Amino acid sequence: MHYSIKLTDEDLEEFNSMLPWYAGTQLPDGRIIGSLNARPGKRDAPQPIPDKRITRLHEAIDLRGKRILEVGCFEGIHTIGLCGYGAIVTAVDVRPVNVVKTAVRLAAYGVSATVLPFDVEDDALDFPDFDVVFHCGVLYHLEEPVRHLERLLTHCQSMYLDTHVADEMRSNSTLESGGRTFRGHYYREGGWADPFSGRGEGAFWLMKADLLGLFERAGFRTELWSERMERNGPRIGLFATRD
Numbered sequence: 001m002h003y004s005i006k007l008t009d010e011d012l013e014e015f016n017s018m019l020p021w022y023a024g025t026q027l028p029d030g031r032i033i034g035s036l037n038a039r040p041g042k043r044d045a046p047q048p049i050p051d052k053r054i055t056r057l058h059e060a061i062d063l064r065g066k067r068i069l070e071v072g073c074f075e076g077i078h079t080i081g082l083c084g085y086g087a088i089v090t091a092v093d094v095r096p097v098n099v100v101k102t103a104v105r106l107a108a109y110g111v112s113a114t115v116l117p118f119d120v121e122d123d124a125l126d127f128p129d130f131d132v133v134f135h136c137g138v139l140y141h142l143e144e145p146v147r148h149l150e151r152l153l154t155h156c157q158s159m160y161l162d163t164h165v166a167d168e169m170r171s172n173s174t175l176e177s178g179g180r181t182f183r184g185h186y187y188r189e190g191g192w193a194d195p196f197s198g199r200g201e202g203a204f205w206l207m208k209a210d211l212l213g214l215f216e217r218a219g220f221r222t223e224l225w226s227e228r229m230e231r232n233g234p235r236i237g238l239f240a241t242r243d
Contacts, residue, residue: 005110007031015108019101022195023047023075033108034075042196050081053136053237056225057160060239063087066131069156071120072138076102082134083111090130092118094199119199121148133159140164140205141189141198146177146214153218158241162226166205167234175204182210185233208236215240 007015012031023043024034036044050058057063064086073079073091079102082089091113093099102115119125121142133156139145140163153159166185173186185205190197206214215222219242226237 005107007108012108015104019104020097020195021075021101023077025049025077025080025105027108033105047077049077050084051078053160053162053225054078054081054085054134057132057134057239058085061132061158061241063132067129068132068134069127069130071133071135071152072141073102073115074098074137076105076115078134078136079106079113079115080109080111083113087132089113091115092120094119094121095195120152121199123147123151127152127155130156131158132156135159136162138163138198140187141203143198143200143203144175144177145204145206146175146180146182149211149214150178150218153215153220156242158239159215159220160237160239162235162237163211164205164230164233164235165208165211167207170205170233171207173204175206182206184210187232205233208234211236212238219243 012033015033021035024032024036024046026032026046066087068082068087068089070079070089070091073093079089079091091102096117099115099117106113133152142148170185171183173184175182175184184207187203187205189200189202212222220240221243222238222240224236224238228235
């Protein structure tokens with residue numbers, strides 16, 4: 001839901017100064033909420049709303065009225081993009097400060113969504129059912145991605161996943177999960193104080209073939225939407241839907 005609001009310069013200044021922002025977006029009137037220079041070279045330009053990946057997802061399945069779980073909402077940028085296409089969004093993040101920042105950014109845009117602190121690796125917590133899971137930039141921060149994905153895939157019909165994967169040059173470790181052994185890459189995280197790291201000391205990156213196999217095993221058909229090399233290694237974007 002969208003509301004017509006008028007955010008004063010004083011309110012915006014308070015929003016921008018009260019929280020440790022690491023990304024900025026441009027409000028409809030051209031003003032910036034967040035920060036464009038928190039970390040030089042990383043998110044130092046206004047982030048687009050909606051992101052092109054969200055637009056493609058909408059073109060593929062029409063997000064209007066869909067119940068969407070956004071895993072790792074960060075500062076609410078993708079949340080607003082999903083809401084803009086008429087989705088009913090539940091956005092979660094392991095860091096409470098990100099939940100607060102997302103709520104503030106949503107308020108600045110006059111957008112409504114459910115935003116919750118939630119550790120997606122906590123096996124004691126269960127997920128409700130959703131039509132779609134939007135899973136961007138989180139899987140490669142998890143210590144046990146196999147169990148996480150297998151749990152999550154039982155609660156959705158479709159998923160967009162954007163993640164780093166291991167390759168032959170980065171396959172220095174193994175992961176035991178569910179009686180199976182997966183070869184992949186152990187990536188050392190920057191610690192809780194690093195806003196771009198996961199909760200643990202390290203994360204496990206799956207090989208692309210094994211990742212696709214997890215979707216197939218769960219009864220999903222996958223389409224590879226993007227494949228690129230980034231500074232930290234190969235990264236893919238895929239869309240999966242239940243057959």
